[in-house]
Amino acid sequence: MTPTLQAFLIVSAALFSIGLLAALSRRHAIFILIGIEMMLAAANLNFIAFWRFAPPPHPPTGVMIAIFSIAISAAEAAVGLAMIIAVYRHYRTTNVDQYDQLKG
Amino acid sequence: MLAAALAAATLPNLMHAALCLVLALLGLASFFFLLGAEFVGLALVFIYIGAVAVLIVFTILLTRRDLGSEHGFKWSGVLIAFAVFGGLTWAILRTQSLSIIPPHARALTVKRIGETLMIGYVWPLQCVGLLLTAALIGALVLVMEEKR
Numbered sequence: 001m002t003p004t005l006q007a008f009l010i011v012s013a014a015l016f017s018i019g020l021l022a023a024l025s026r027r028h029a030i031f032i033l034i035g036i037e038m039m040l041a042a043a044n045l046n047f048i049a050f051w052r053f054a055p056p057p058h059p060p061t062g063v064m065i066a067i068f069s070i071a072i073s074a075a076e077a078a079v080g081l082a083m084i085i086a087v088y089r090h091y092r093t094t095n096v097d098q099y100d101q102l103k104g
Numbered sequence: 105m106l107a108a109a110l111a112a113a114t115l116p117n118l119m120h121a122a123l124c125l126v127l128a129l130l131g132l133a134s135f136f137f138l139l140g141a142e143f144v145g146l147a148l149v150f151i152y153i154g155a156v157a158v159l160i161v162f163t164i165l166l167t168r169r170d171l172g173s174e175h176g177f178k179w180s181g182v183l184i185a186f187a188v189f190g191g192l193t194w195a196i197l198r199t200q201s202l203s204i205i206p207p208h209a210r211a212l213t214v215k216r217i218g219e220t221l222m223i224g225y226v227w228p229l230q231c232v233g234l235l236l237t238a239a240l241i242g243a244l245v246l247v248m249e250e251k252r
Contacts, residue, residue, distance in 0.1 A: 005204055009196045011135070014106050015128075017189035022113035025181025030118060030163060034125055037156065038109060041132050044144075052139045056207050060220050063212060064228075066144050067221075070151055071232045075239035077156045081163045082243035088167045 008049035016042035029084045029094045033077065040073040105131020118164050126157045143214050 019038030022031050044066045051062025088094055108127035115121040129152045136145035196202060221229055 004202070006196055006202045008135070008139070009202065010193055011106065013189055013192035013196065015109055015132070016192070017185045018106070018109045018113050020188055021181055021185035023181075024184055025178045026113070027178070028118065030160060030167075031113075031121065034112060034121065034160065037125070037152070038112070038128070041129065041148075041152075044148075045132060045135060048136055048139050048141050048144060052141070053204060053207070060212055060217060063141055063144055063217060064220060064225055066141070067147060067217075068228060068232055070144070070147055071236060074151050074156060075236050077159060078243045079239050079246070081159050082246040084163055085166055086246045094167050 005049060005053045008045065012042045012045040012049065015039075015045065027095050027097050029087070029096050030081075032096065033080045033084070036080075037073060037077060040069065040076075044069055105135070119161070122157065122160050122164060125160070126153050129153055129157070140212060143212070143217055 016039050019035045019042060022035030022038065024035075026032060026035070047062045047066045047069070051058060051060070054062075084094060087099060091099060105128055108124045108131060112121045112124035112128055115124060129148065133145040133148045136142075136148060
């Protein structure tokens, strides 16, 4: 049997919630970035699932959005990790609770 | 896949969590293959596992001195995540029009993706290229040693 659209959406919702959990409850800067990546990946799964289940003459719009979103999340990861390293040099820690002053 | 994602979110050891993230992304790529989007699945494997995961591991190694210290865990985040998951699942299960099976579609070849990218999506493609260049330069500037 083929799974329905609901199954994919629930998997995507679960992945999004796990990413949200990682981003909200961990105090480590890299974990927060991992959580954001997971949430973006869940959104991609939603785009692909809705594209696949659309009625027949479907142009590959969902796939295009997913490709662009992957590219943008790669850029975001590069800048985010560079920021973590830059702040780490200054504070010698990666705990976001101790970043209490980010002024030049 | 979801178990690996949960492990990536909750494991105390950062390196194990990064490896579990790789596992979770492999599971996600298999979902993409299942949905008939082979190109996106391959792109996910190449970009996330080939580039982003390696970048995360490098950052973990560069900020290694901090690993021993205790990082707190906020339980309110768990509560919020469960509330969001419950709300989303409730909404999905209540919507009747979502329990459909996929229509038969002609295969999405890489050739068709390339044609669509080059005909309808030229400007977004150029913008993404510019964004990636700007992000790389920005990342380099951020980690450059400050002159004293």
